Amino acid sequence: MRVFVTGASGWIGSIAVDELLADGHQIVGLARSDKSAAALAAKGVEVLRGDLDDLDSIRTGAAAADAVINLANKHDFGPASNAAERAAVQTIGDELAGSNRPFLMAAGINPVPGRSSTEADLSPHHGPDTPRGGAENLALSFQDKGVHPIVARFAPTVHGAGDLGLIPMLVTRARALGFVPYVGDGANRWPAVHRSDAGKLVALGITKAPAGAILHATAEEGVPTRAIAEAIAAGLNLPATSVTPDEALTHLGWLGGFFALDLPTTSTATQTLLGWTPTGPTLLEDLETDSYYRS
Known part of the structure; x- marks a missing residue:
């Protein structure tokens, strides 16, 4: 499978890419810098230059892929970051519409008062002016347009050396x-979740999760x-x-x-669905x- 990955050289993406390569998939990685491009090329990844704001490059990568993983983020969680994330998800969803190709996107954990959050709890954020631009619900809405969306919610701390x-x-x-x-x-x-486990979850998710699945990358509740x-x-x-x-x-x-x-956030359903054991x-x-x- 040819997989286009944004954030391919990043903290989680680099591990996910390693896992996918080990499973025999062909990877196309979006690279913002010369350093990132060189690191990806050294692994045998096909490099596509661009960043989260380069919607033409994102569209090009998605068009030629069998599956798309969007892990890139500006990580300042302000208006510009939210707008960029939503625009990237919109661009990918539009390009994949009608193809039933898998599209996995990274999202954050949402608190649920009085209990642990589960995969069944839907994000309350809709629209461009909400946290992360409402990108999670936007991605899931593309299921009605012939896309195979998957949401991976990551713990606030994906830890490890580096x-x-x-x-x-x-x-x-x-x-x-x-x-x-x-x-x-x-x-x-x-x-919390260790970086190695988060990367494994992404690789499993893009190949095994059903359309509309919400995954929780949390090893510790x-x-x-x-x-x-x-x-x-x-x-x-x-x-x-x-x-x-x-x-x-x-x-x-x-x-x-x-x-x-x-x-507090459980991943019991995710572990059962994917056979993922942190x-x-x-x-x-x-x-x-x-x-x-x-x-």
Whole structure:
């Protein structure tokens, strides 16, 4: 199968590409930089130059593919990022319409008050002015237009050596503050998944998931944020300190509001559907290594 992948050289995409190549698939990877292009070519990936804003390149890649995986994201989650994500999903969906070709897109976890989120919980975000441009619901709507959409919701921390995501942001802020903040009693939870397991899920999802499937890339249902803060504190030899929600925003900016969320999320249905069994280290095991604290 010829698979077009945006974000092919990224944190999750590079693992997914390795898994797909090992299974004998032909990969076309969207590459923004010379460095990314060289890394993909060295693996035997066909390189298509462009980025998330280059809709012509995205359309070209999708048109010549048997399946499409969209993992690229600007990761600032502001209006420009939301608009780019929605435009890319719209472009891919329009190109695949009527073909019944698989289209897997990355999405985020949505909190469900009072209980753990499951794959059956639909995203409340519709329209371009909602978080991530409402791209998840947009992608799923293409099932009615002859596309085989699959949504993969990733834990807020996809961890491992070399991580550049939310946990390293917490580490950087903690160094500047001289302590590691957590909100209230720190009982609110973040789901987590190791990078290796996330990449495997993508490769399984694009080949096995039925149309309209929602997948949860969460190996741990929820790690208490106090435990996360205390693990970082041990790694940095700093105290972990409880703060109020307002203080969290002052100390951490937008990340403070996100770190205050309770986001427990199960992946039981995903594991059963795909035969996916996470085997990577836990988040706290990774935080015991020095990979998050090298300056």
